[in-house]
Amino acid sequence: MKGLYIVTRYLSFIFLATDLYMYFVPNENLSKCRALDNIQTGIGMLLVVCSDYFFILRTYVLWNKNKILLAAMLFTFVSVIVACFGVAFSTIVPAAYVTSTIPGITGCYRSSDSYQPFIPFLLLSVFQLGLMILMLIRAIQSSRTNQSRLYVVLVNHKIFYYVCGFLFSVTNIITPMLLQNSYQTILNSVQFIMLAILATHMHLHLWQVNRHPHGSTSALVHIPMSDISFENPTV
Structure with a gap:
């Protein structure tokens, strides 16, 4: 997990640098534009894979490490990613590249009729909605079992991170209908980076809680992630 955390955190900087350069x-070289688009798409999808794995792991732990559920989530996620890769890369070769319609910007952009950018985000939003539903079900069960307030359980289960990831995907489904393609592609990049930030921030906070469950900086107590729940209001 530490290795995955480092990759997810610092890969976003590489993605951002590639994004800004592209x-x-x-640049009016179409071959170079296609190569940059390949690199950017690959790094972006890798960021999504790494980021969503944190959310899958969190859901797995909340469900008491149910291996059947983990297998179902991983199978669904792999299917979604394969479909996203297929949609993204199948349109790169025939795509037409144009200079941006935003004044003062002349980088590489796909023409608005060259591909359907919302399809990968539609698939991701469906998967993220599924994770949210699983988390909500678990939160309701936990609140009933321990007679805790539902909103406290939701906060402790990190509902904020799930909702933000889902809303970013929904935004990238809607924006192609409202904005020019040049603006919409920038929003795509924002989602990839924000997913990485949300995932790493969530996991970093869980690590901190695991090391200092009562806010103490002197005593280091090991608590399994499955025990980090609604019973402790400081979580």
Whole structure:
């Protein structure tokens, strides 16, 4: 998990650098644009894989490490990622690249009619909605069993991170209908980076709680992640 955390955290900087170079550096070489698009798409999808794995792991722990549920989530996630890769890369070769319609920007952009950008985000939003539903079911069960307030359980189960990831995907489904393609592709990149930030921030907070369950900086107590739940209001 530490290795995955490091990869997810610092890969976002590489993705951002590639993104900025592709969109803002003047370039009229179509072959170079396609190569940059390949690199950017690959790094972006890898960021999604790494980020969503944190949410899958969190859901797995909340469900008391149910291996059947883990297998179902991983199978669904792999299917979604394969479909996303297929949609993304199948349109790269025939895609037409144009200079941006945003004044002062002359980087590489796909023309608005060259592909359907919302399809991968539609698939991701469905998967993220499934994770949210699983988390909500578990939260309701926990609140009934321990007679805790539901909103406290939801906060402790990190509902904020799930909702944010889902809303970013929904935004990237809606924006192609409202904005020009140049603006919409930038929002795509924002989602990839924000997913990485949300996932790593969530896991970092869980690590801190695991090391200092009562806010103490002197005593280091090991608590399994499955025990980090609604009983402790400081979580």
